[in-house]
Amino acid sequence: MIVRGKHRWWHFFTHPGAVLVAPAFILYTAFFVYPAAMAFYVSLTRWSGFSPVRTFIGLDNFRELYHESLYWRAVSNNFIFMFGAGAAIFFFALLFAAALSNRNFPGRRFFKTMLFAPYVVSIVAIAVLWTFVYDPNWGLLNSMLSFFARFLVRLGLLSPDRAQVGVLWLGSWGMAMPSLSAVMVWAGIGFYVILLMAGIDRIPDDLYEAARIDGANEKQSFFHITLPLLRDVLVIAISIHIIGALKQFGLIWAMTRGTNYTHTMETYMYDVAFEPRTMSFRMGYGTAMTVVLFFMVILLTFTFNIIMRKAEVEY
Amino acid sequence: MARNEHLKDYTPTRGLPSGLGNKIIFVILAAWGAFSVMSLLWIVVTSLRTDQDLFSSPWGLPSAPQWVNYKIAWTIAKMGQYTANSVIVTLSSVFCMVVISSMAAYAITKTDFFAAKPLFFYFLAGMAVPASLLLVPLFMTLKNFNIRDLALFSVGDYWLIHIKDFYLIDSRLGLILIYTTLGIPFTVFVLTGFFRTLPTALAESAAVDGANEYTTFYRIFLPLSKPGLITVAIFNFLYTWNEYQFALVFISNERLKTLPVGLYSLALATQHSNNWTALFAGLVILMLPTLLIFIILEDRITKGLTVGAVKA
Numbered sequence: 001m002i003v004r005g006k007h008r009w010w011h012f013f014t015h016p017g018a019v020l021v022a023p024a025f026i027l028y029t030a031f032f033v034y035p036a037a038m039a040f041y042v043s044l045t046r047w048s049g050f051s052p053v054r055t056f057i058g059l060d061n062f063r064e065l066y067h068e069s070l071y072w073r074a075v076s077n078n079f080i081f082m083f084g085a086g087a088a089i090f091f092f093a094l095l096f097a098a099a100l101s102n103r104n105f106p107g108r109r110f111f112k113t114m115l116f117a118p119y120v121v122s123i124v125a126i127a128v129l130w131t132f133v134y135d136p137n138w139g140l141l142n143s144m145l146s147f148f149a150r151f152l153v154r155l156g157l158l159s160p161d162r163a164q165v166g167v168l169w170l171g172s173w174g175m176a177m178p179s180l181s182a183v184m185v186w187a188g189i190g191f192y193v194i195l196l197m198a199g200i201d202r203i204p205d206d207l208y209e210a211a212r213i214d215g216a217n218e219k220q221s222f223f224h225i226t227l228p229l230l231r232d233v234l235v236i237a238i239s240i241h242i243i244g245a246l247k248q249f250g251l252i253w254a255m256t257r258g259t260n261y262t263h264t265m266e267t268y269m270y271d272v273a274f275e276p277r278t279m280s281f282r283m284g285y286g287t288a289m290t291v292v293l294f295f296m297v298i299l300l301t302f303t304f305n306i307i308m309r310k311a312e313v314e315y
Numbered sequence: 316m317a318r319n320e321h322l323k324d325y326t327p328t329r330g331l332p333s334g335l336g337n338k339i340i341f342v343i344l345a346a347w348g349a350f351s352v353m354s355l356l357w358i359v360v361t362s363l364r365t366d367q368d369l370f371s372s373p374w375g376l377p378s379a380p381q382w383v384n385y386k387i388a389w390t391i392a393k394m395g396q397y398t399a400n401s402v403i404v405t406l407s408s409v410f411c412m413v414v415i416s417s418m419a420a421y422a423i424t425k426t427d428f429f430a431a432k433p434l435f436f437y438f439l440a441g442m443a444v445p446a447s448l449l450l451v452p453l454f455m456t457l458k459n460f461n462i463r464d465l466a467l468f469s470v471g472d473y474w475l476i477h478i479k480d481f482y483l484i485d486s487r488l489g490l491i492l493i494y495t496t497l498g499i500p501f502t503v504f505v506l507t508g509f510f511r512t513l514p515t516a517l518a519e520s521a522a523v524d525g526a527n528e529y530t531t532f533y534r535i536f537l538p539l540s541k542p543g544l545i546t547v548a549i550f551n552f553l554y555t556w557n558e559y560q561f562a563l564v565f566i567s568n569e570r571l572k573t574l575p576v577g578l579y580s581l582a583l584a585t586q587h588s589n590n591w592t593a594l595f596a597g598l599v600i601l602m603l604p605t606l607l608i609f610i611i612l613e614d615r616i617t618k619g620l621t622v623g624a625v626k627a
Contacts, residue, residue, distance in 0.1 A: 016528030017428020024419035024499055028438065031496040035452035036444055042451055049454070092343075099340040101330030106341065113613060114348045120609040120616070122557035124575040125601045128582050128594070133354060138373040140357060147374075186351075191620065198621035200329050208329065218332035226329050247445050250559040254579050266447050266560070273451060274564050283451045290448045297445050
């Protein structure tokens with residue numbers, strides 16, 4: 001080792017490790033840890049963002065949140081996206097990953113690329129693209145439907161007066177939630193397919209070879225080797241999805257701006273704290289929402305992982 | 316060995332065995348793919364049509380390619396300005412993020428700094444925090460750095476230090492600072508994992524040869540960790556280029572907006588101006604760079620994606 005001579009207190013700061021870690025440490029502390037800690041205090045205040053006056057009001061923000069129906073609507077929307085879009089994502093992702101892991105699957109490479117491509121595209125671009133798809137007048141979906149309707153009319157299966165298609169895909173809460181979930185599935189599935197495929201690929205060859213020598217067919221080795229061993233990766237993937245669903249922002253904001261009761265926690269927070277059109281600028285109240293979100297993220301990932309670990313012992 | 320000769324070229328079927336299930340999945344995937352490809356083609360084709368054409372038939376092909384849509388999007392709709400902002404902000408933040416984080420990751424894994432382990436968990440903790448928690452406090456913190464006019468130390472008629480109009484809110488510098496900081500936990504996490512795979516013996520033999528820690532880092536470990544640095548840089552590029560929430564909160568000046576925020580305000584403006592085909596052109600401008608990067612670097616991206624999640 002390099003001899004540094006007698007240790008003085010300042011040697012702590014001149015140690016190469018300390019010097020190299022310093023820029024990251026300082027930036028991260030000043031602009032990440034400090035604001036994160038600060039958030040807990042801000043959530044206890046009333047502040048407009050412009051005035052220097054910041055009033056300490058204790059837990060009033062949280063009390064108000066508890067009684068605000070629009071906020072609960074936003075929370076429940078997050079959970080609807082989590083379960084609704086999540087069920088579809090994991091159903092299809094498992095199916096696709098299992099099929100695409102088969103090396104003779106036709107068009108394997110193309111499908112992988114195609115499913116994953118939305119992952120690299122800005123969520124705003126995806127939102128704008130799908131607003132075009134959902135546009136009631138000239139959108140892709142309605143023009144497809146009316147094309148189909150005209151086709152049915154020509155075949156005599158549909159009366160012409162019922163062939164006018166004008167579905168308002170984002171026009172009401174009941175329509176918008178499935179429509180938005182569909183976009184989430186389309187945009188998000190590639191990531192999970194890739195993750196699951198990597199998980200399948202990671203399973204050691206000898207297991208399959210041993211199974212083959214023991215006379216197992218391909219179907220048996222899929223259900224008794226691949227699926228059970230995929231469990232760890234699936235747990236990680238679902239945790240990632242849970243966190244992502246709680247933090248849903250860009251897509252909703254760019255597509256509906258929270259109209260028709262489609263707010264999520266983060267869009268509602270943005271609306272309340274920052275949106276110039278809303279003119280509410282309630283910074284403390286908005287921060288209270290993100291503090292609740294923070295605890296939700298921690299709590300949900302924790303409980304989910306504990307439940308899954310318990311089940312693993314039983315397995 | 317001879318007994319298992321028949322297994323030599325055997326690659327096991329790990330996925331669903333071929334059969335009816337596979338055929339159904341193929342049909343679903345084909346429909347899915349057809350929709351994805353068609354919607355993308357539709358965007359590109361429509362960006363070359365006129366508004367009248369779009370309203371009379373949403374599906375048609377352009378009679379003559381309307382390159383003027385791109386000109387309108389680039390100049391009048393300011394997509395050119397937004398692109399420049401995005402390029403400046405993204406490249407600077409990715410560069411800072413990777414340099415700073417690689418230094419930290421080296422300090423944590425390859426030096427005998429006694430606080431290395433606690434520091435690793437200190438950085439790691441950031442990955443559990445939803446970024447939106449920082450929105451308001453960061454807004455307050457950065458506001459404190461606003462300097463309208465600060466002059467210090469006069470020398471005759473001159474000021475030794477004279478700062479004018481220095482802002483971190485509504486400024487590209489502020490955004491670069493935010494993105495660099497937000498990227499640190501993830502980048503440090505991935506790079507420490509990468510540095511751990513490199514042999515520490517290299518550092519020891521370099522020390523024997525008289526190199527100090529900085530030289531060892533710069534001359535030996537940085538070149539060796541190039542694949543890791545590139546992977547991290549790609550992911551941070553994608554994240555920063557596409558980031559929406561912080562750019563929306565911290566930038567309101569029309570001239571400083573990044574592409575996602577700019578496209579969103581263009582989409583809002585289009586509802587009144589009705590210049591839809593220019594919006595399609597703007598959409599192509601936003602999507603093209605990342606899609607091109609994806610097509611070129613697909614394997615690297617999909618492999619890097621699983622490093623954090625699957626191997627951990």
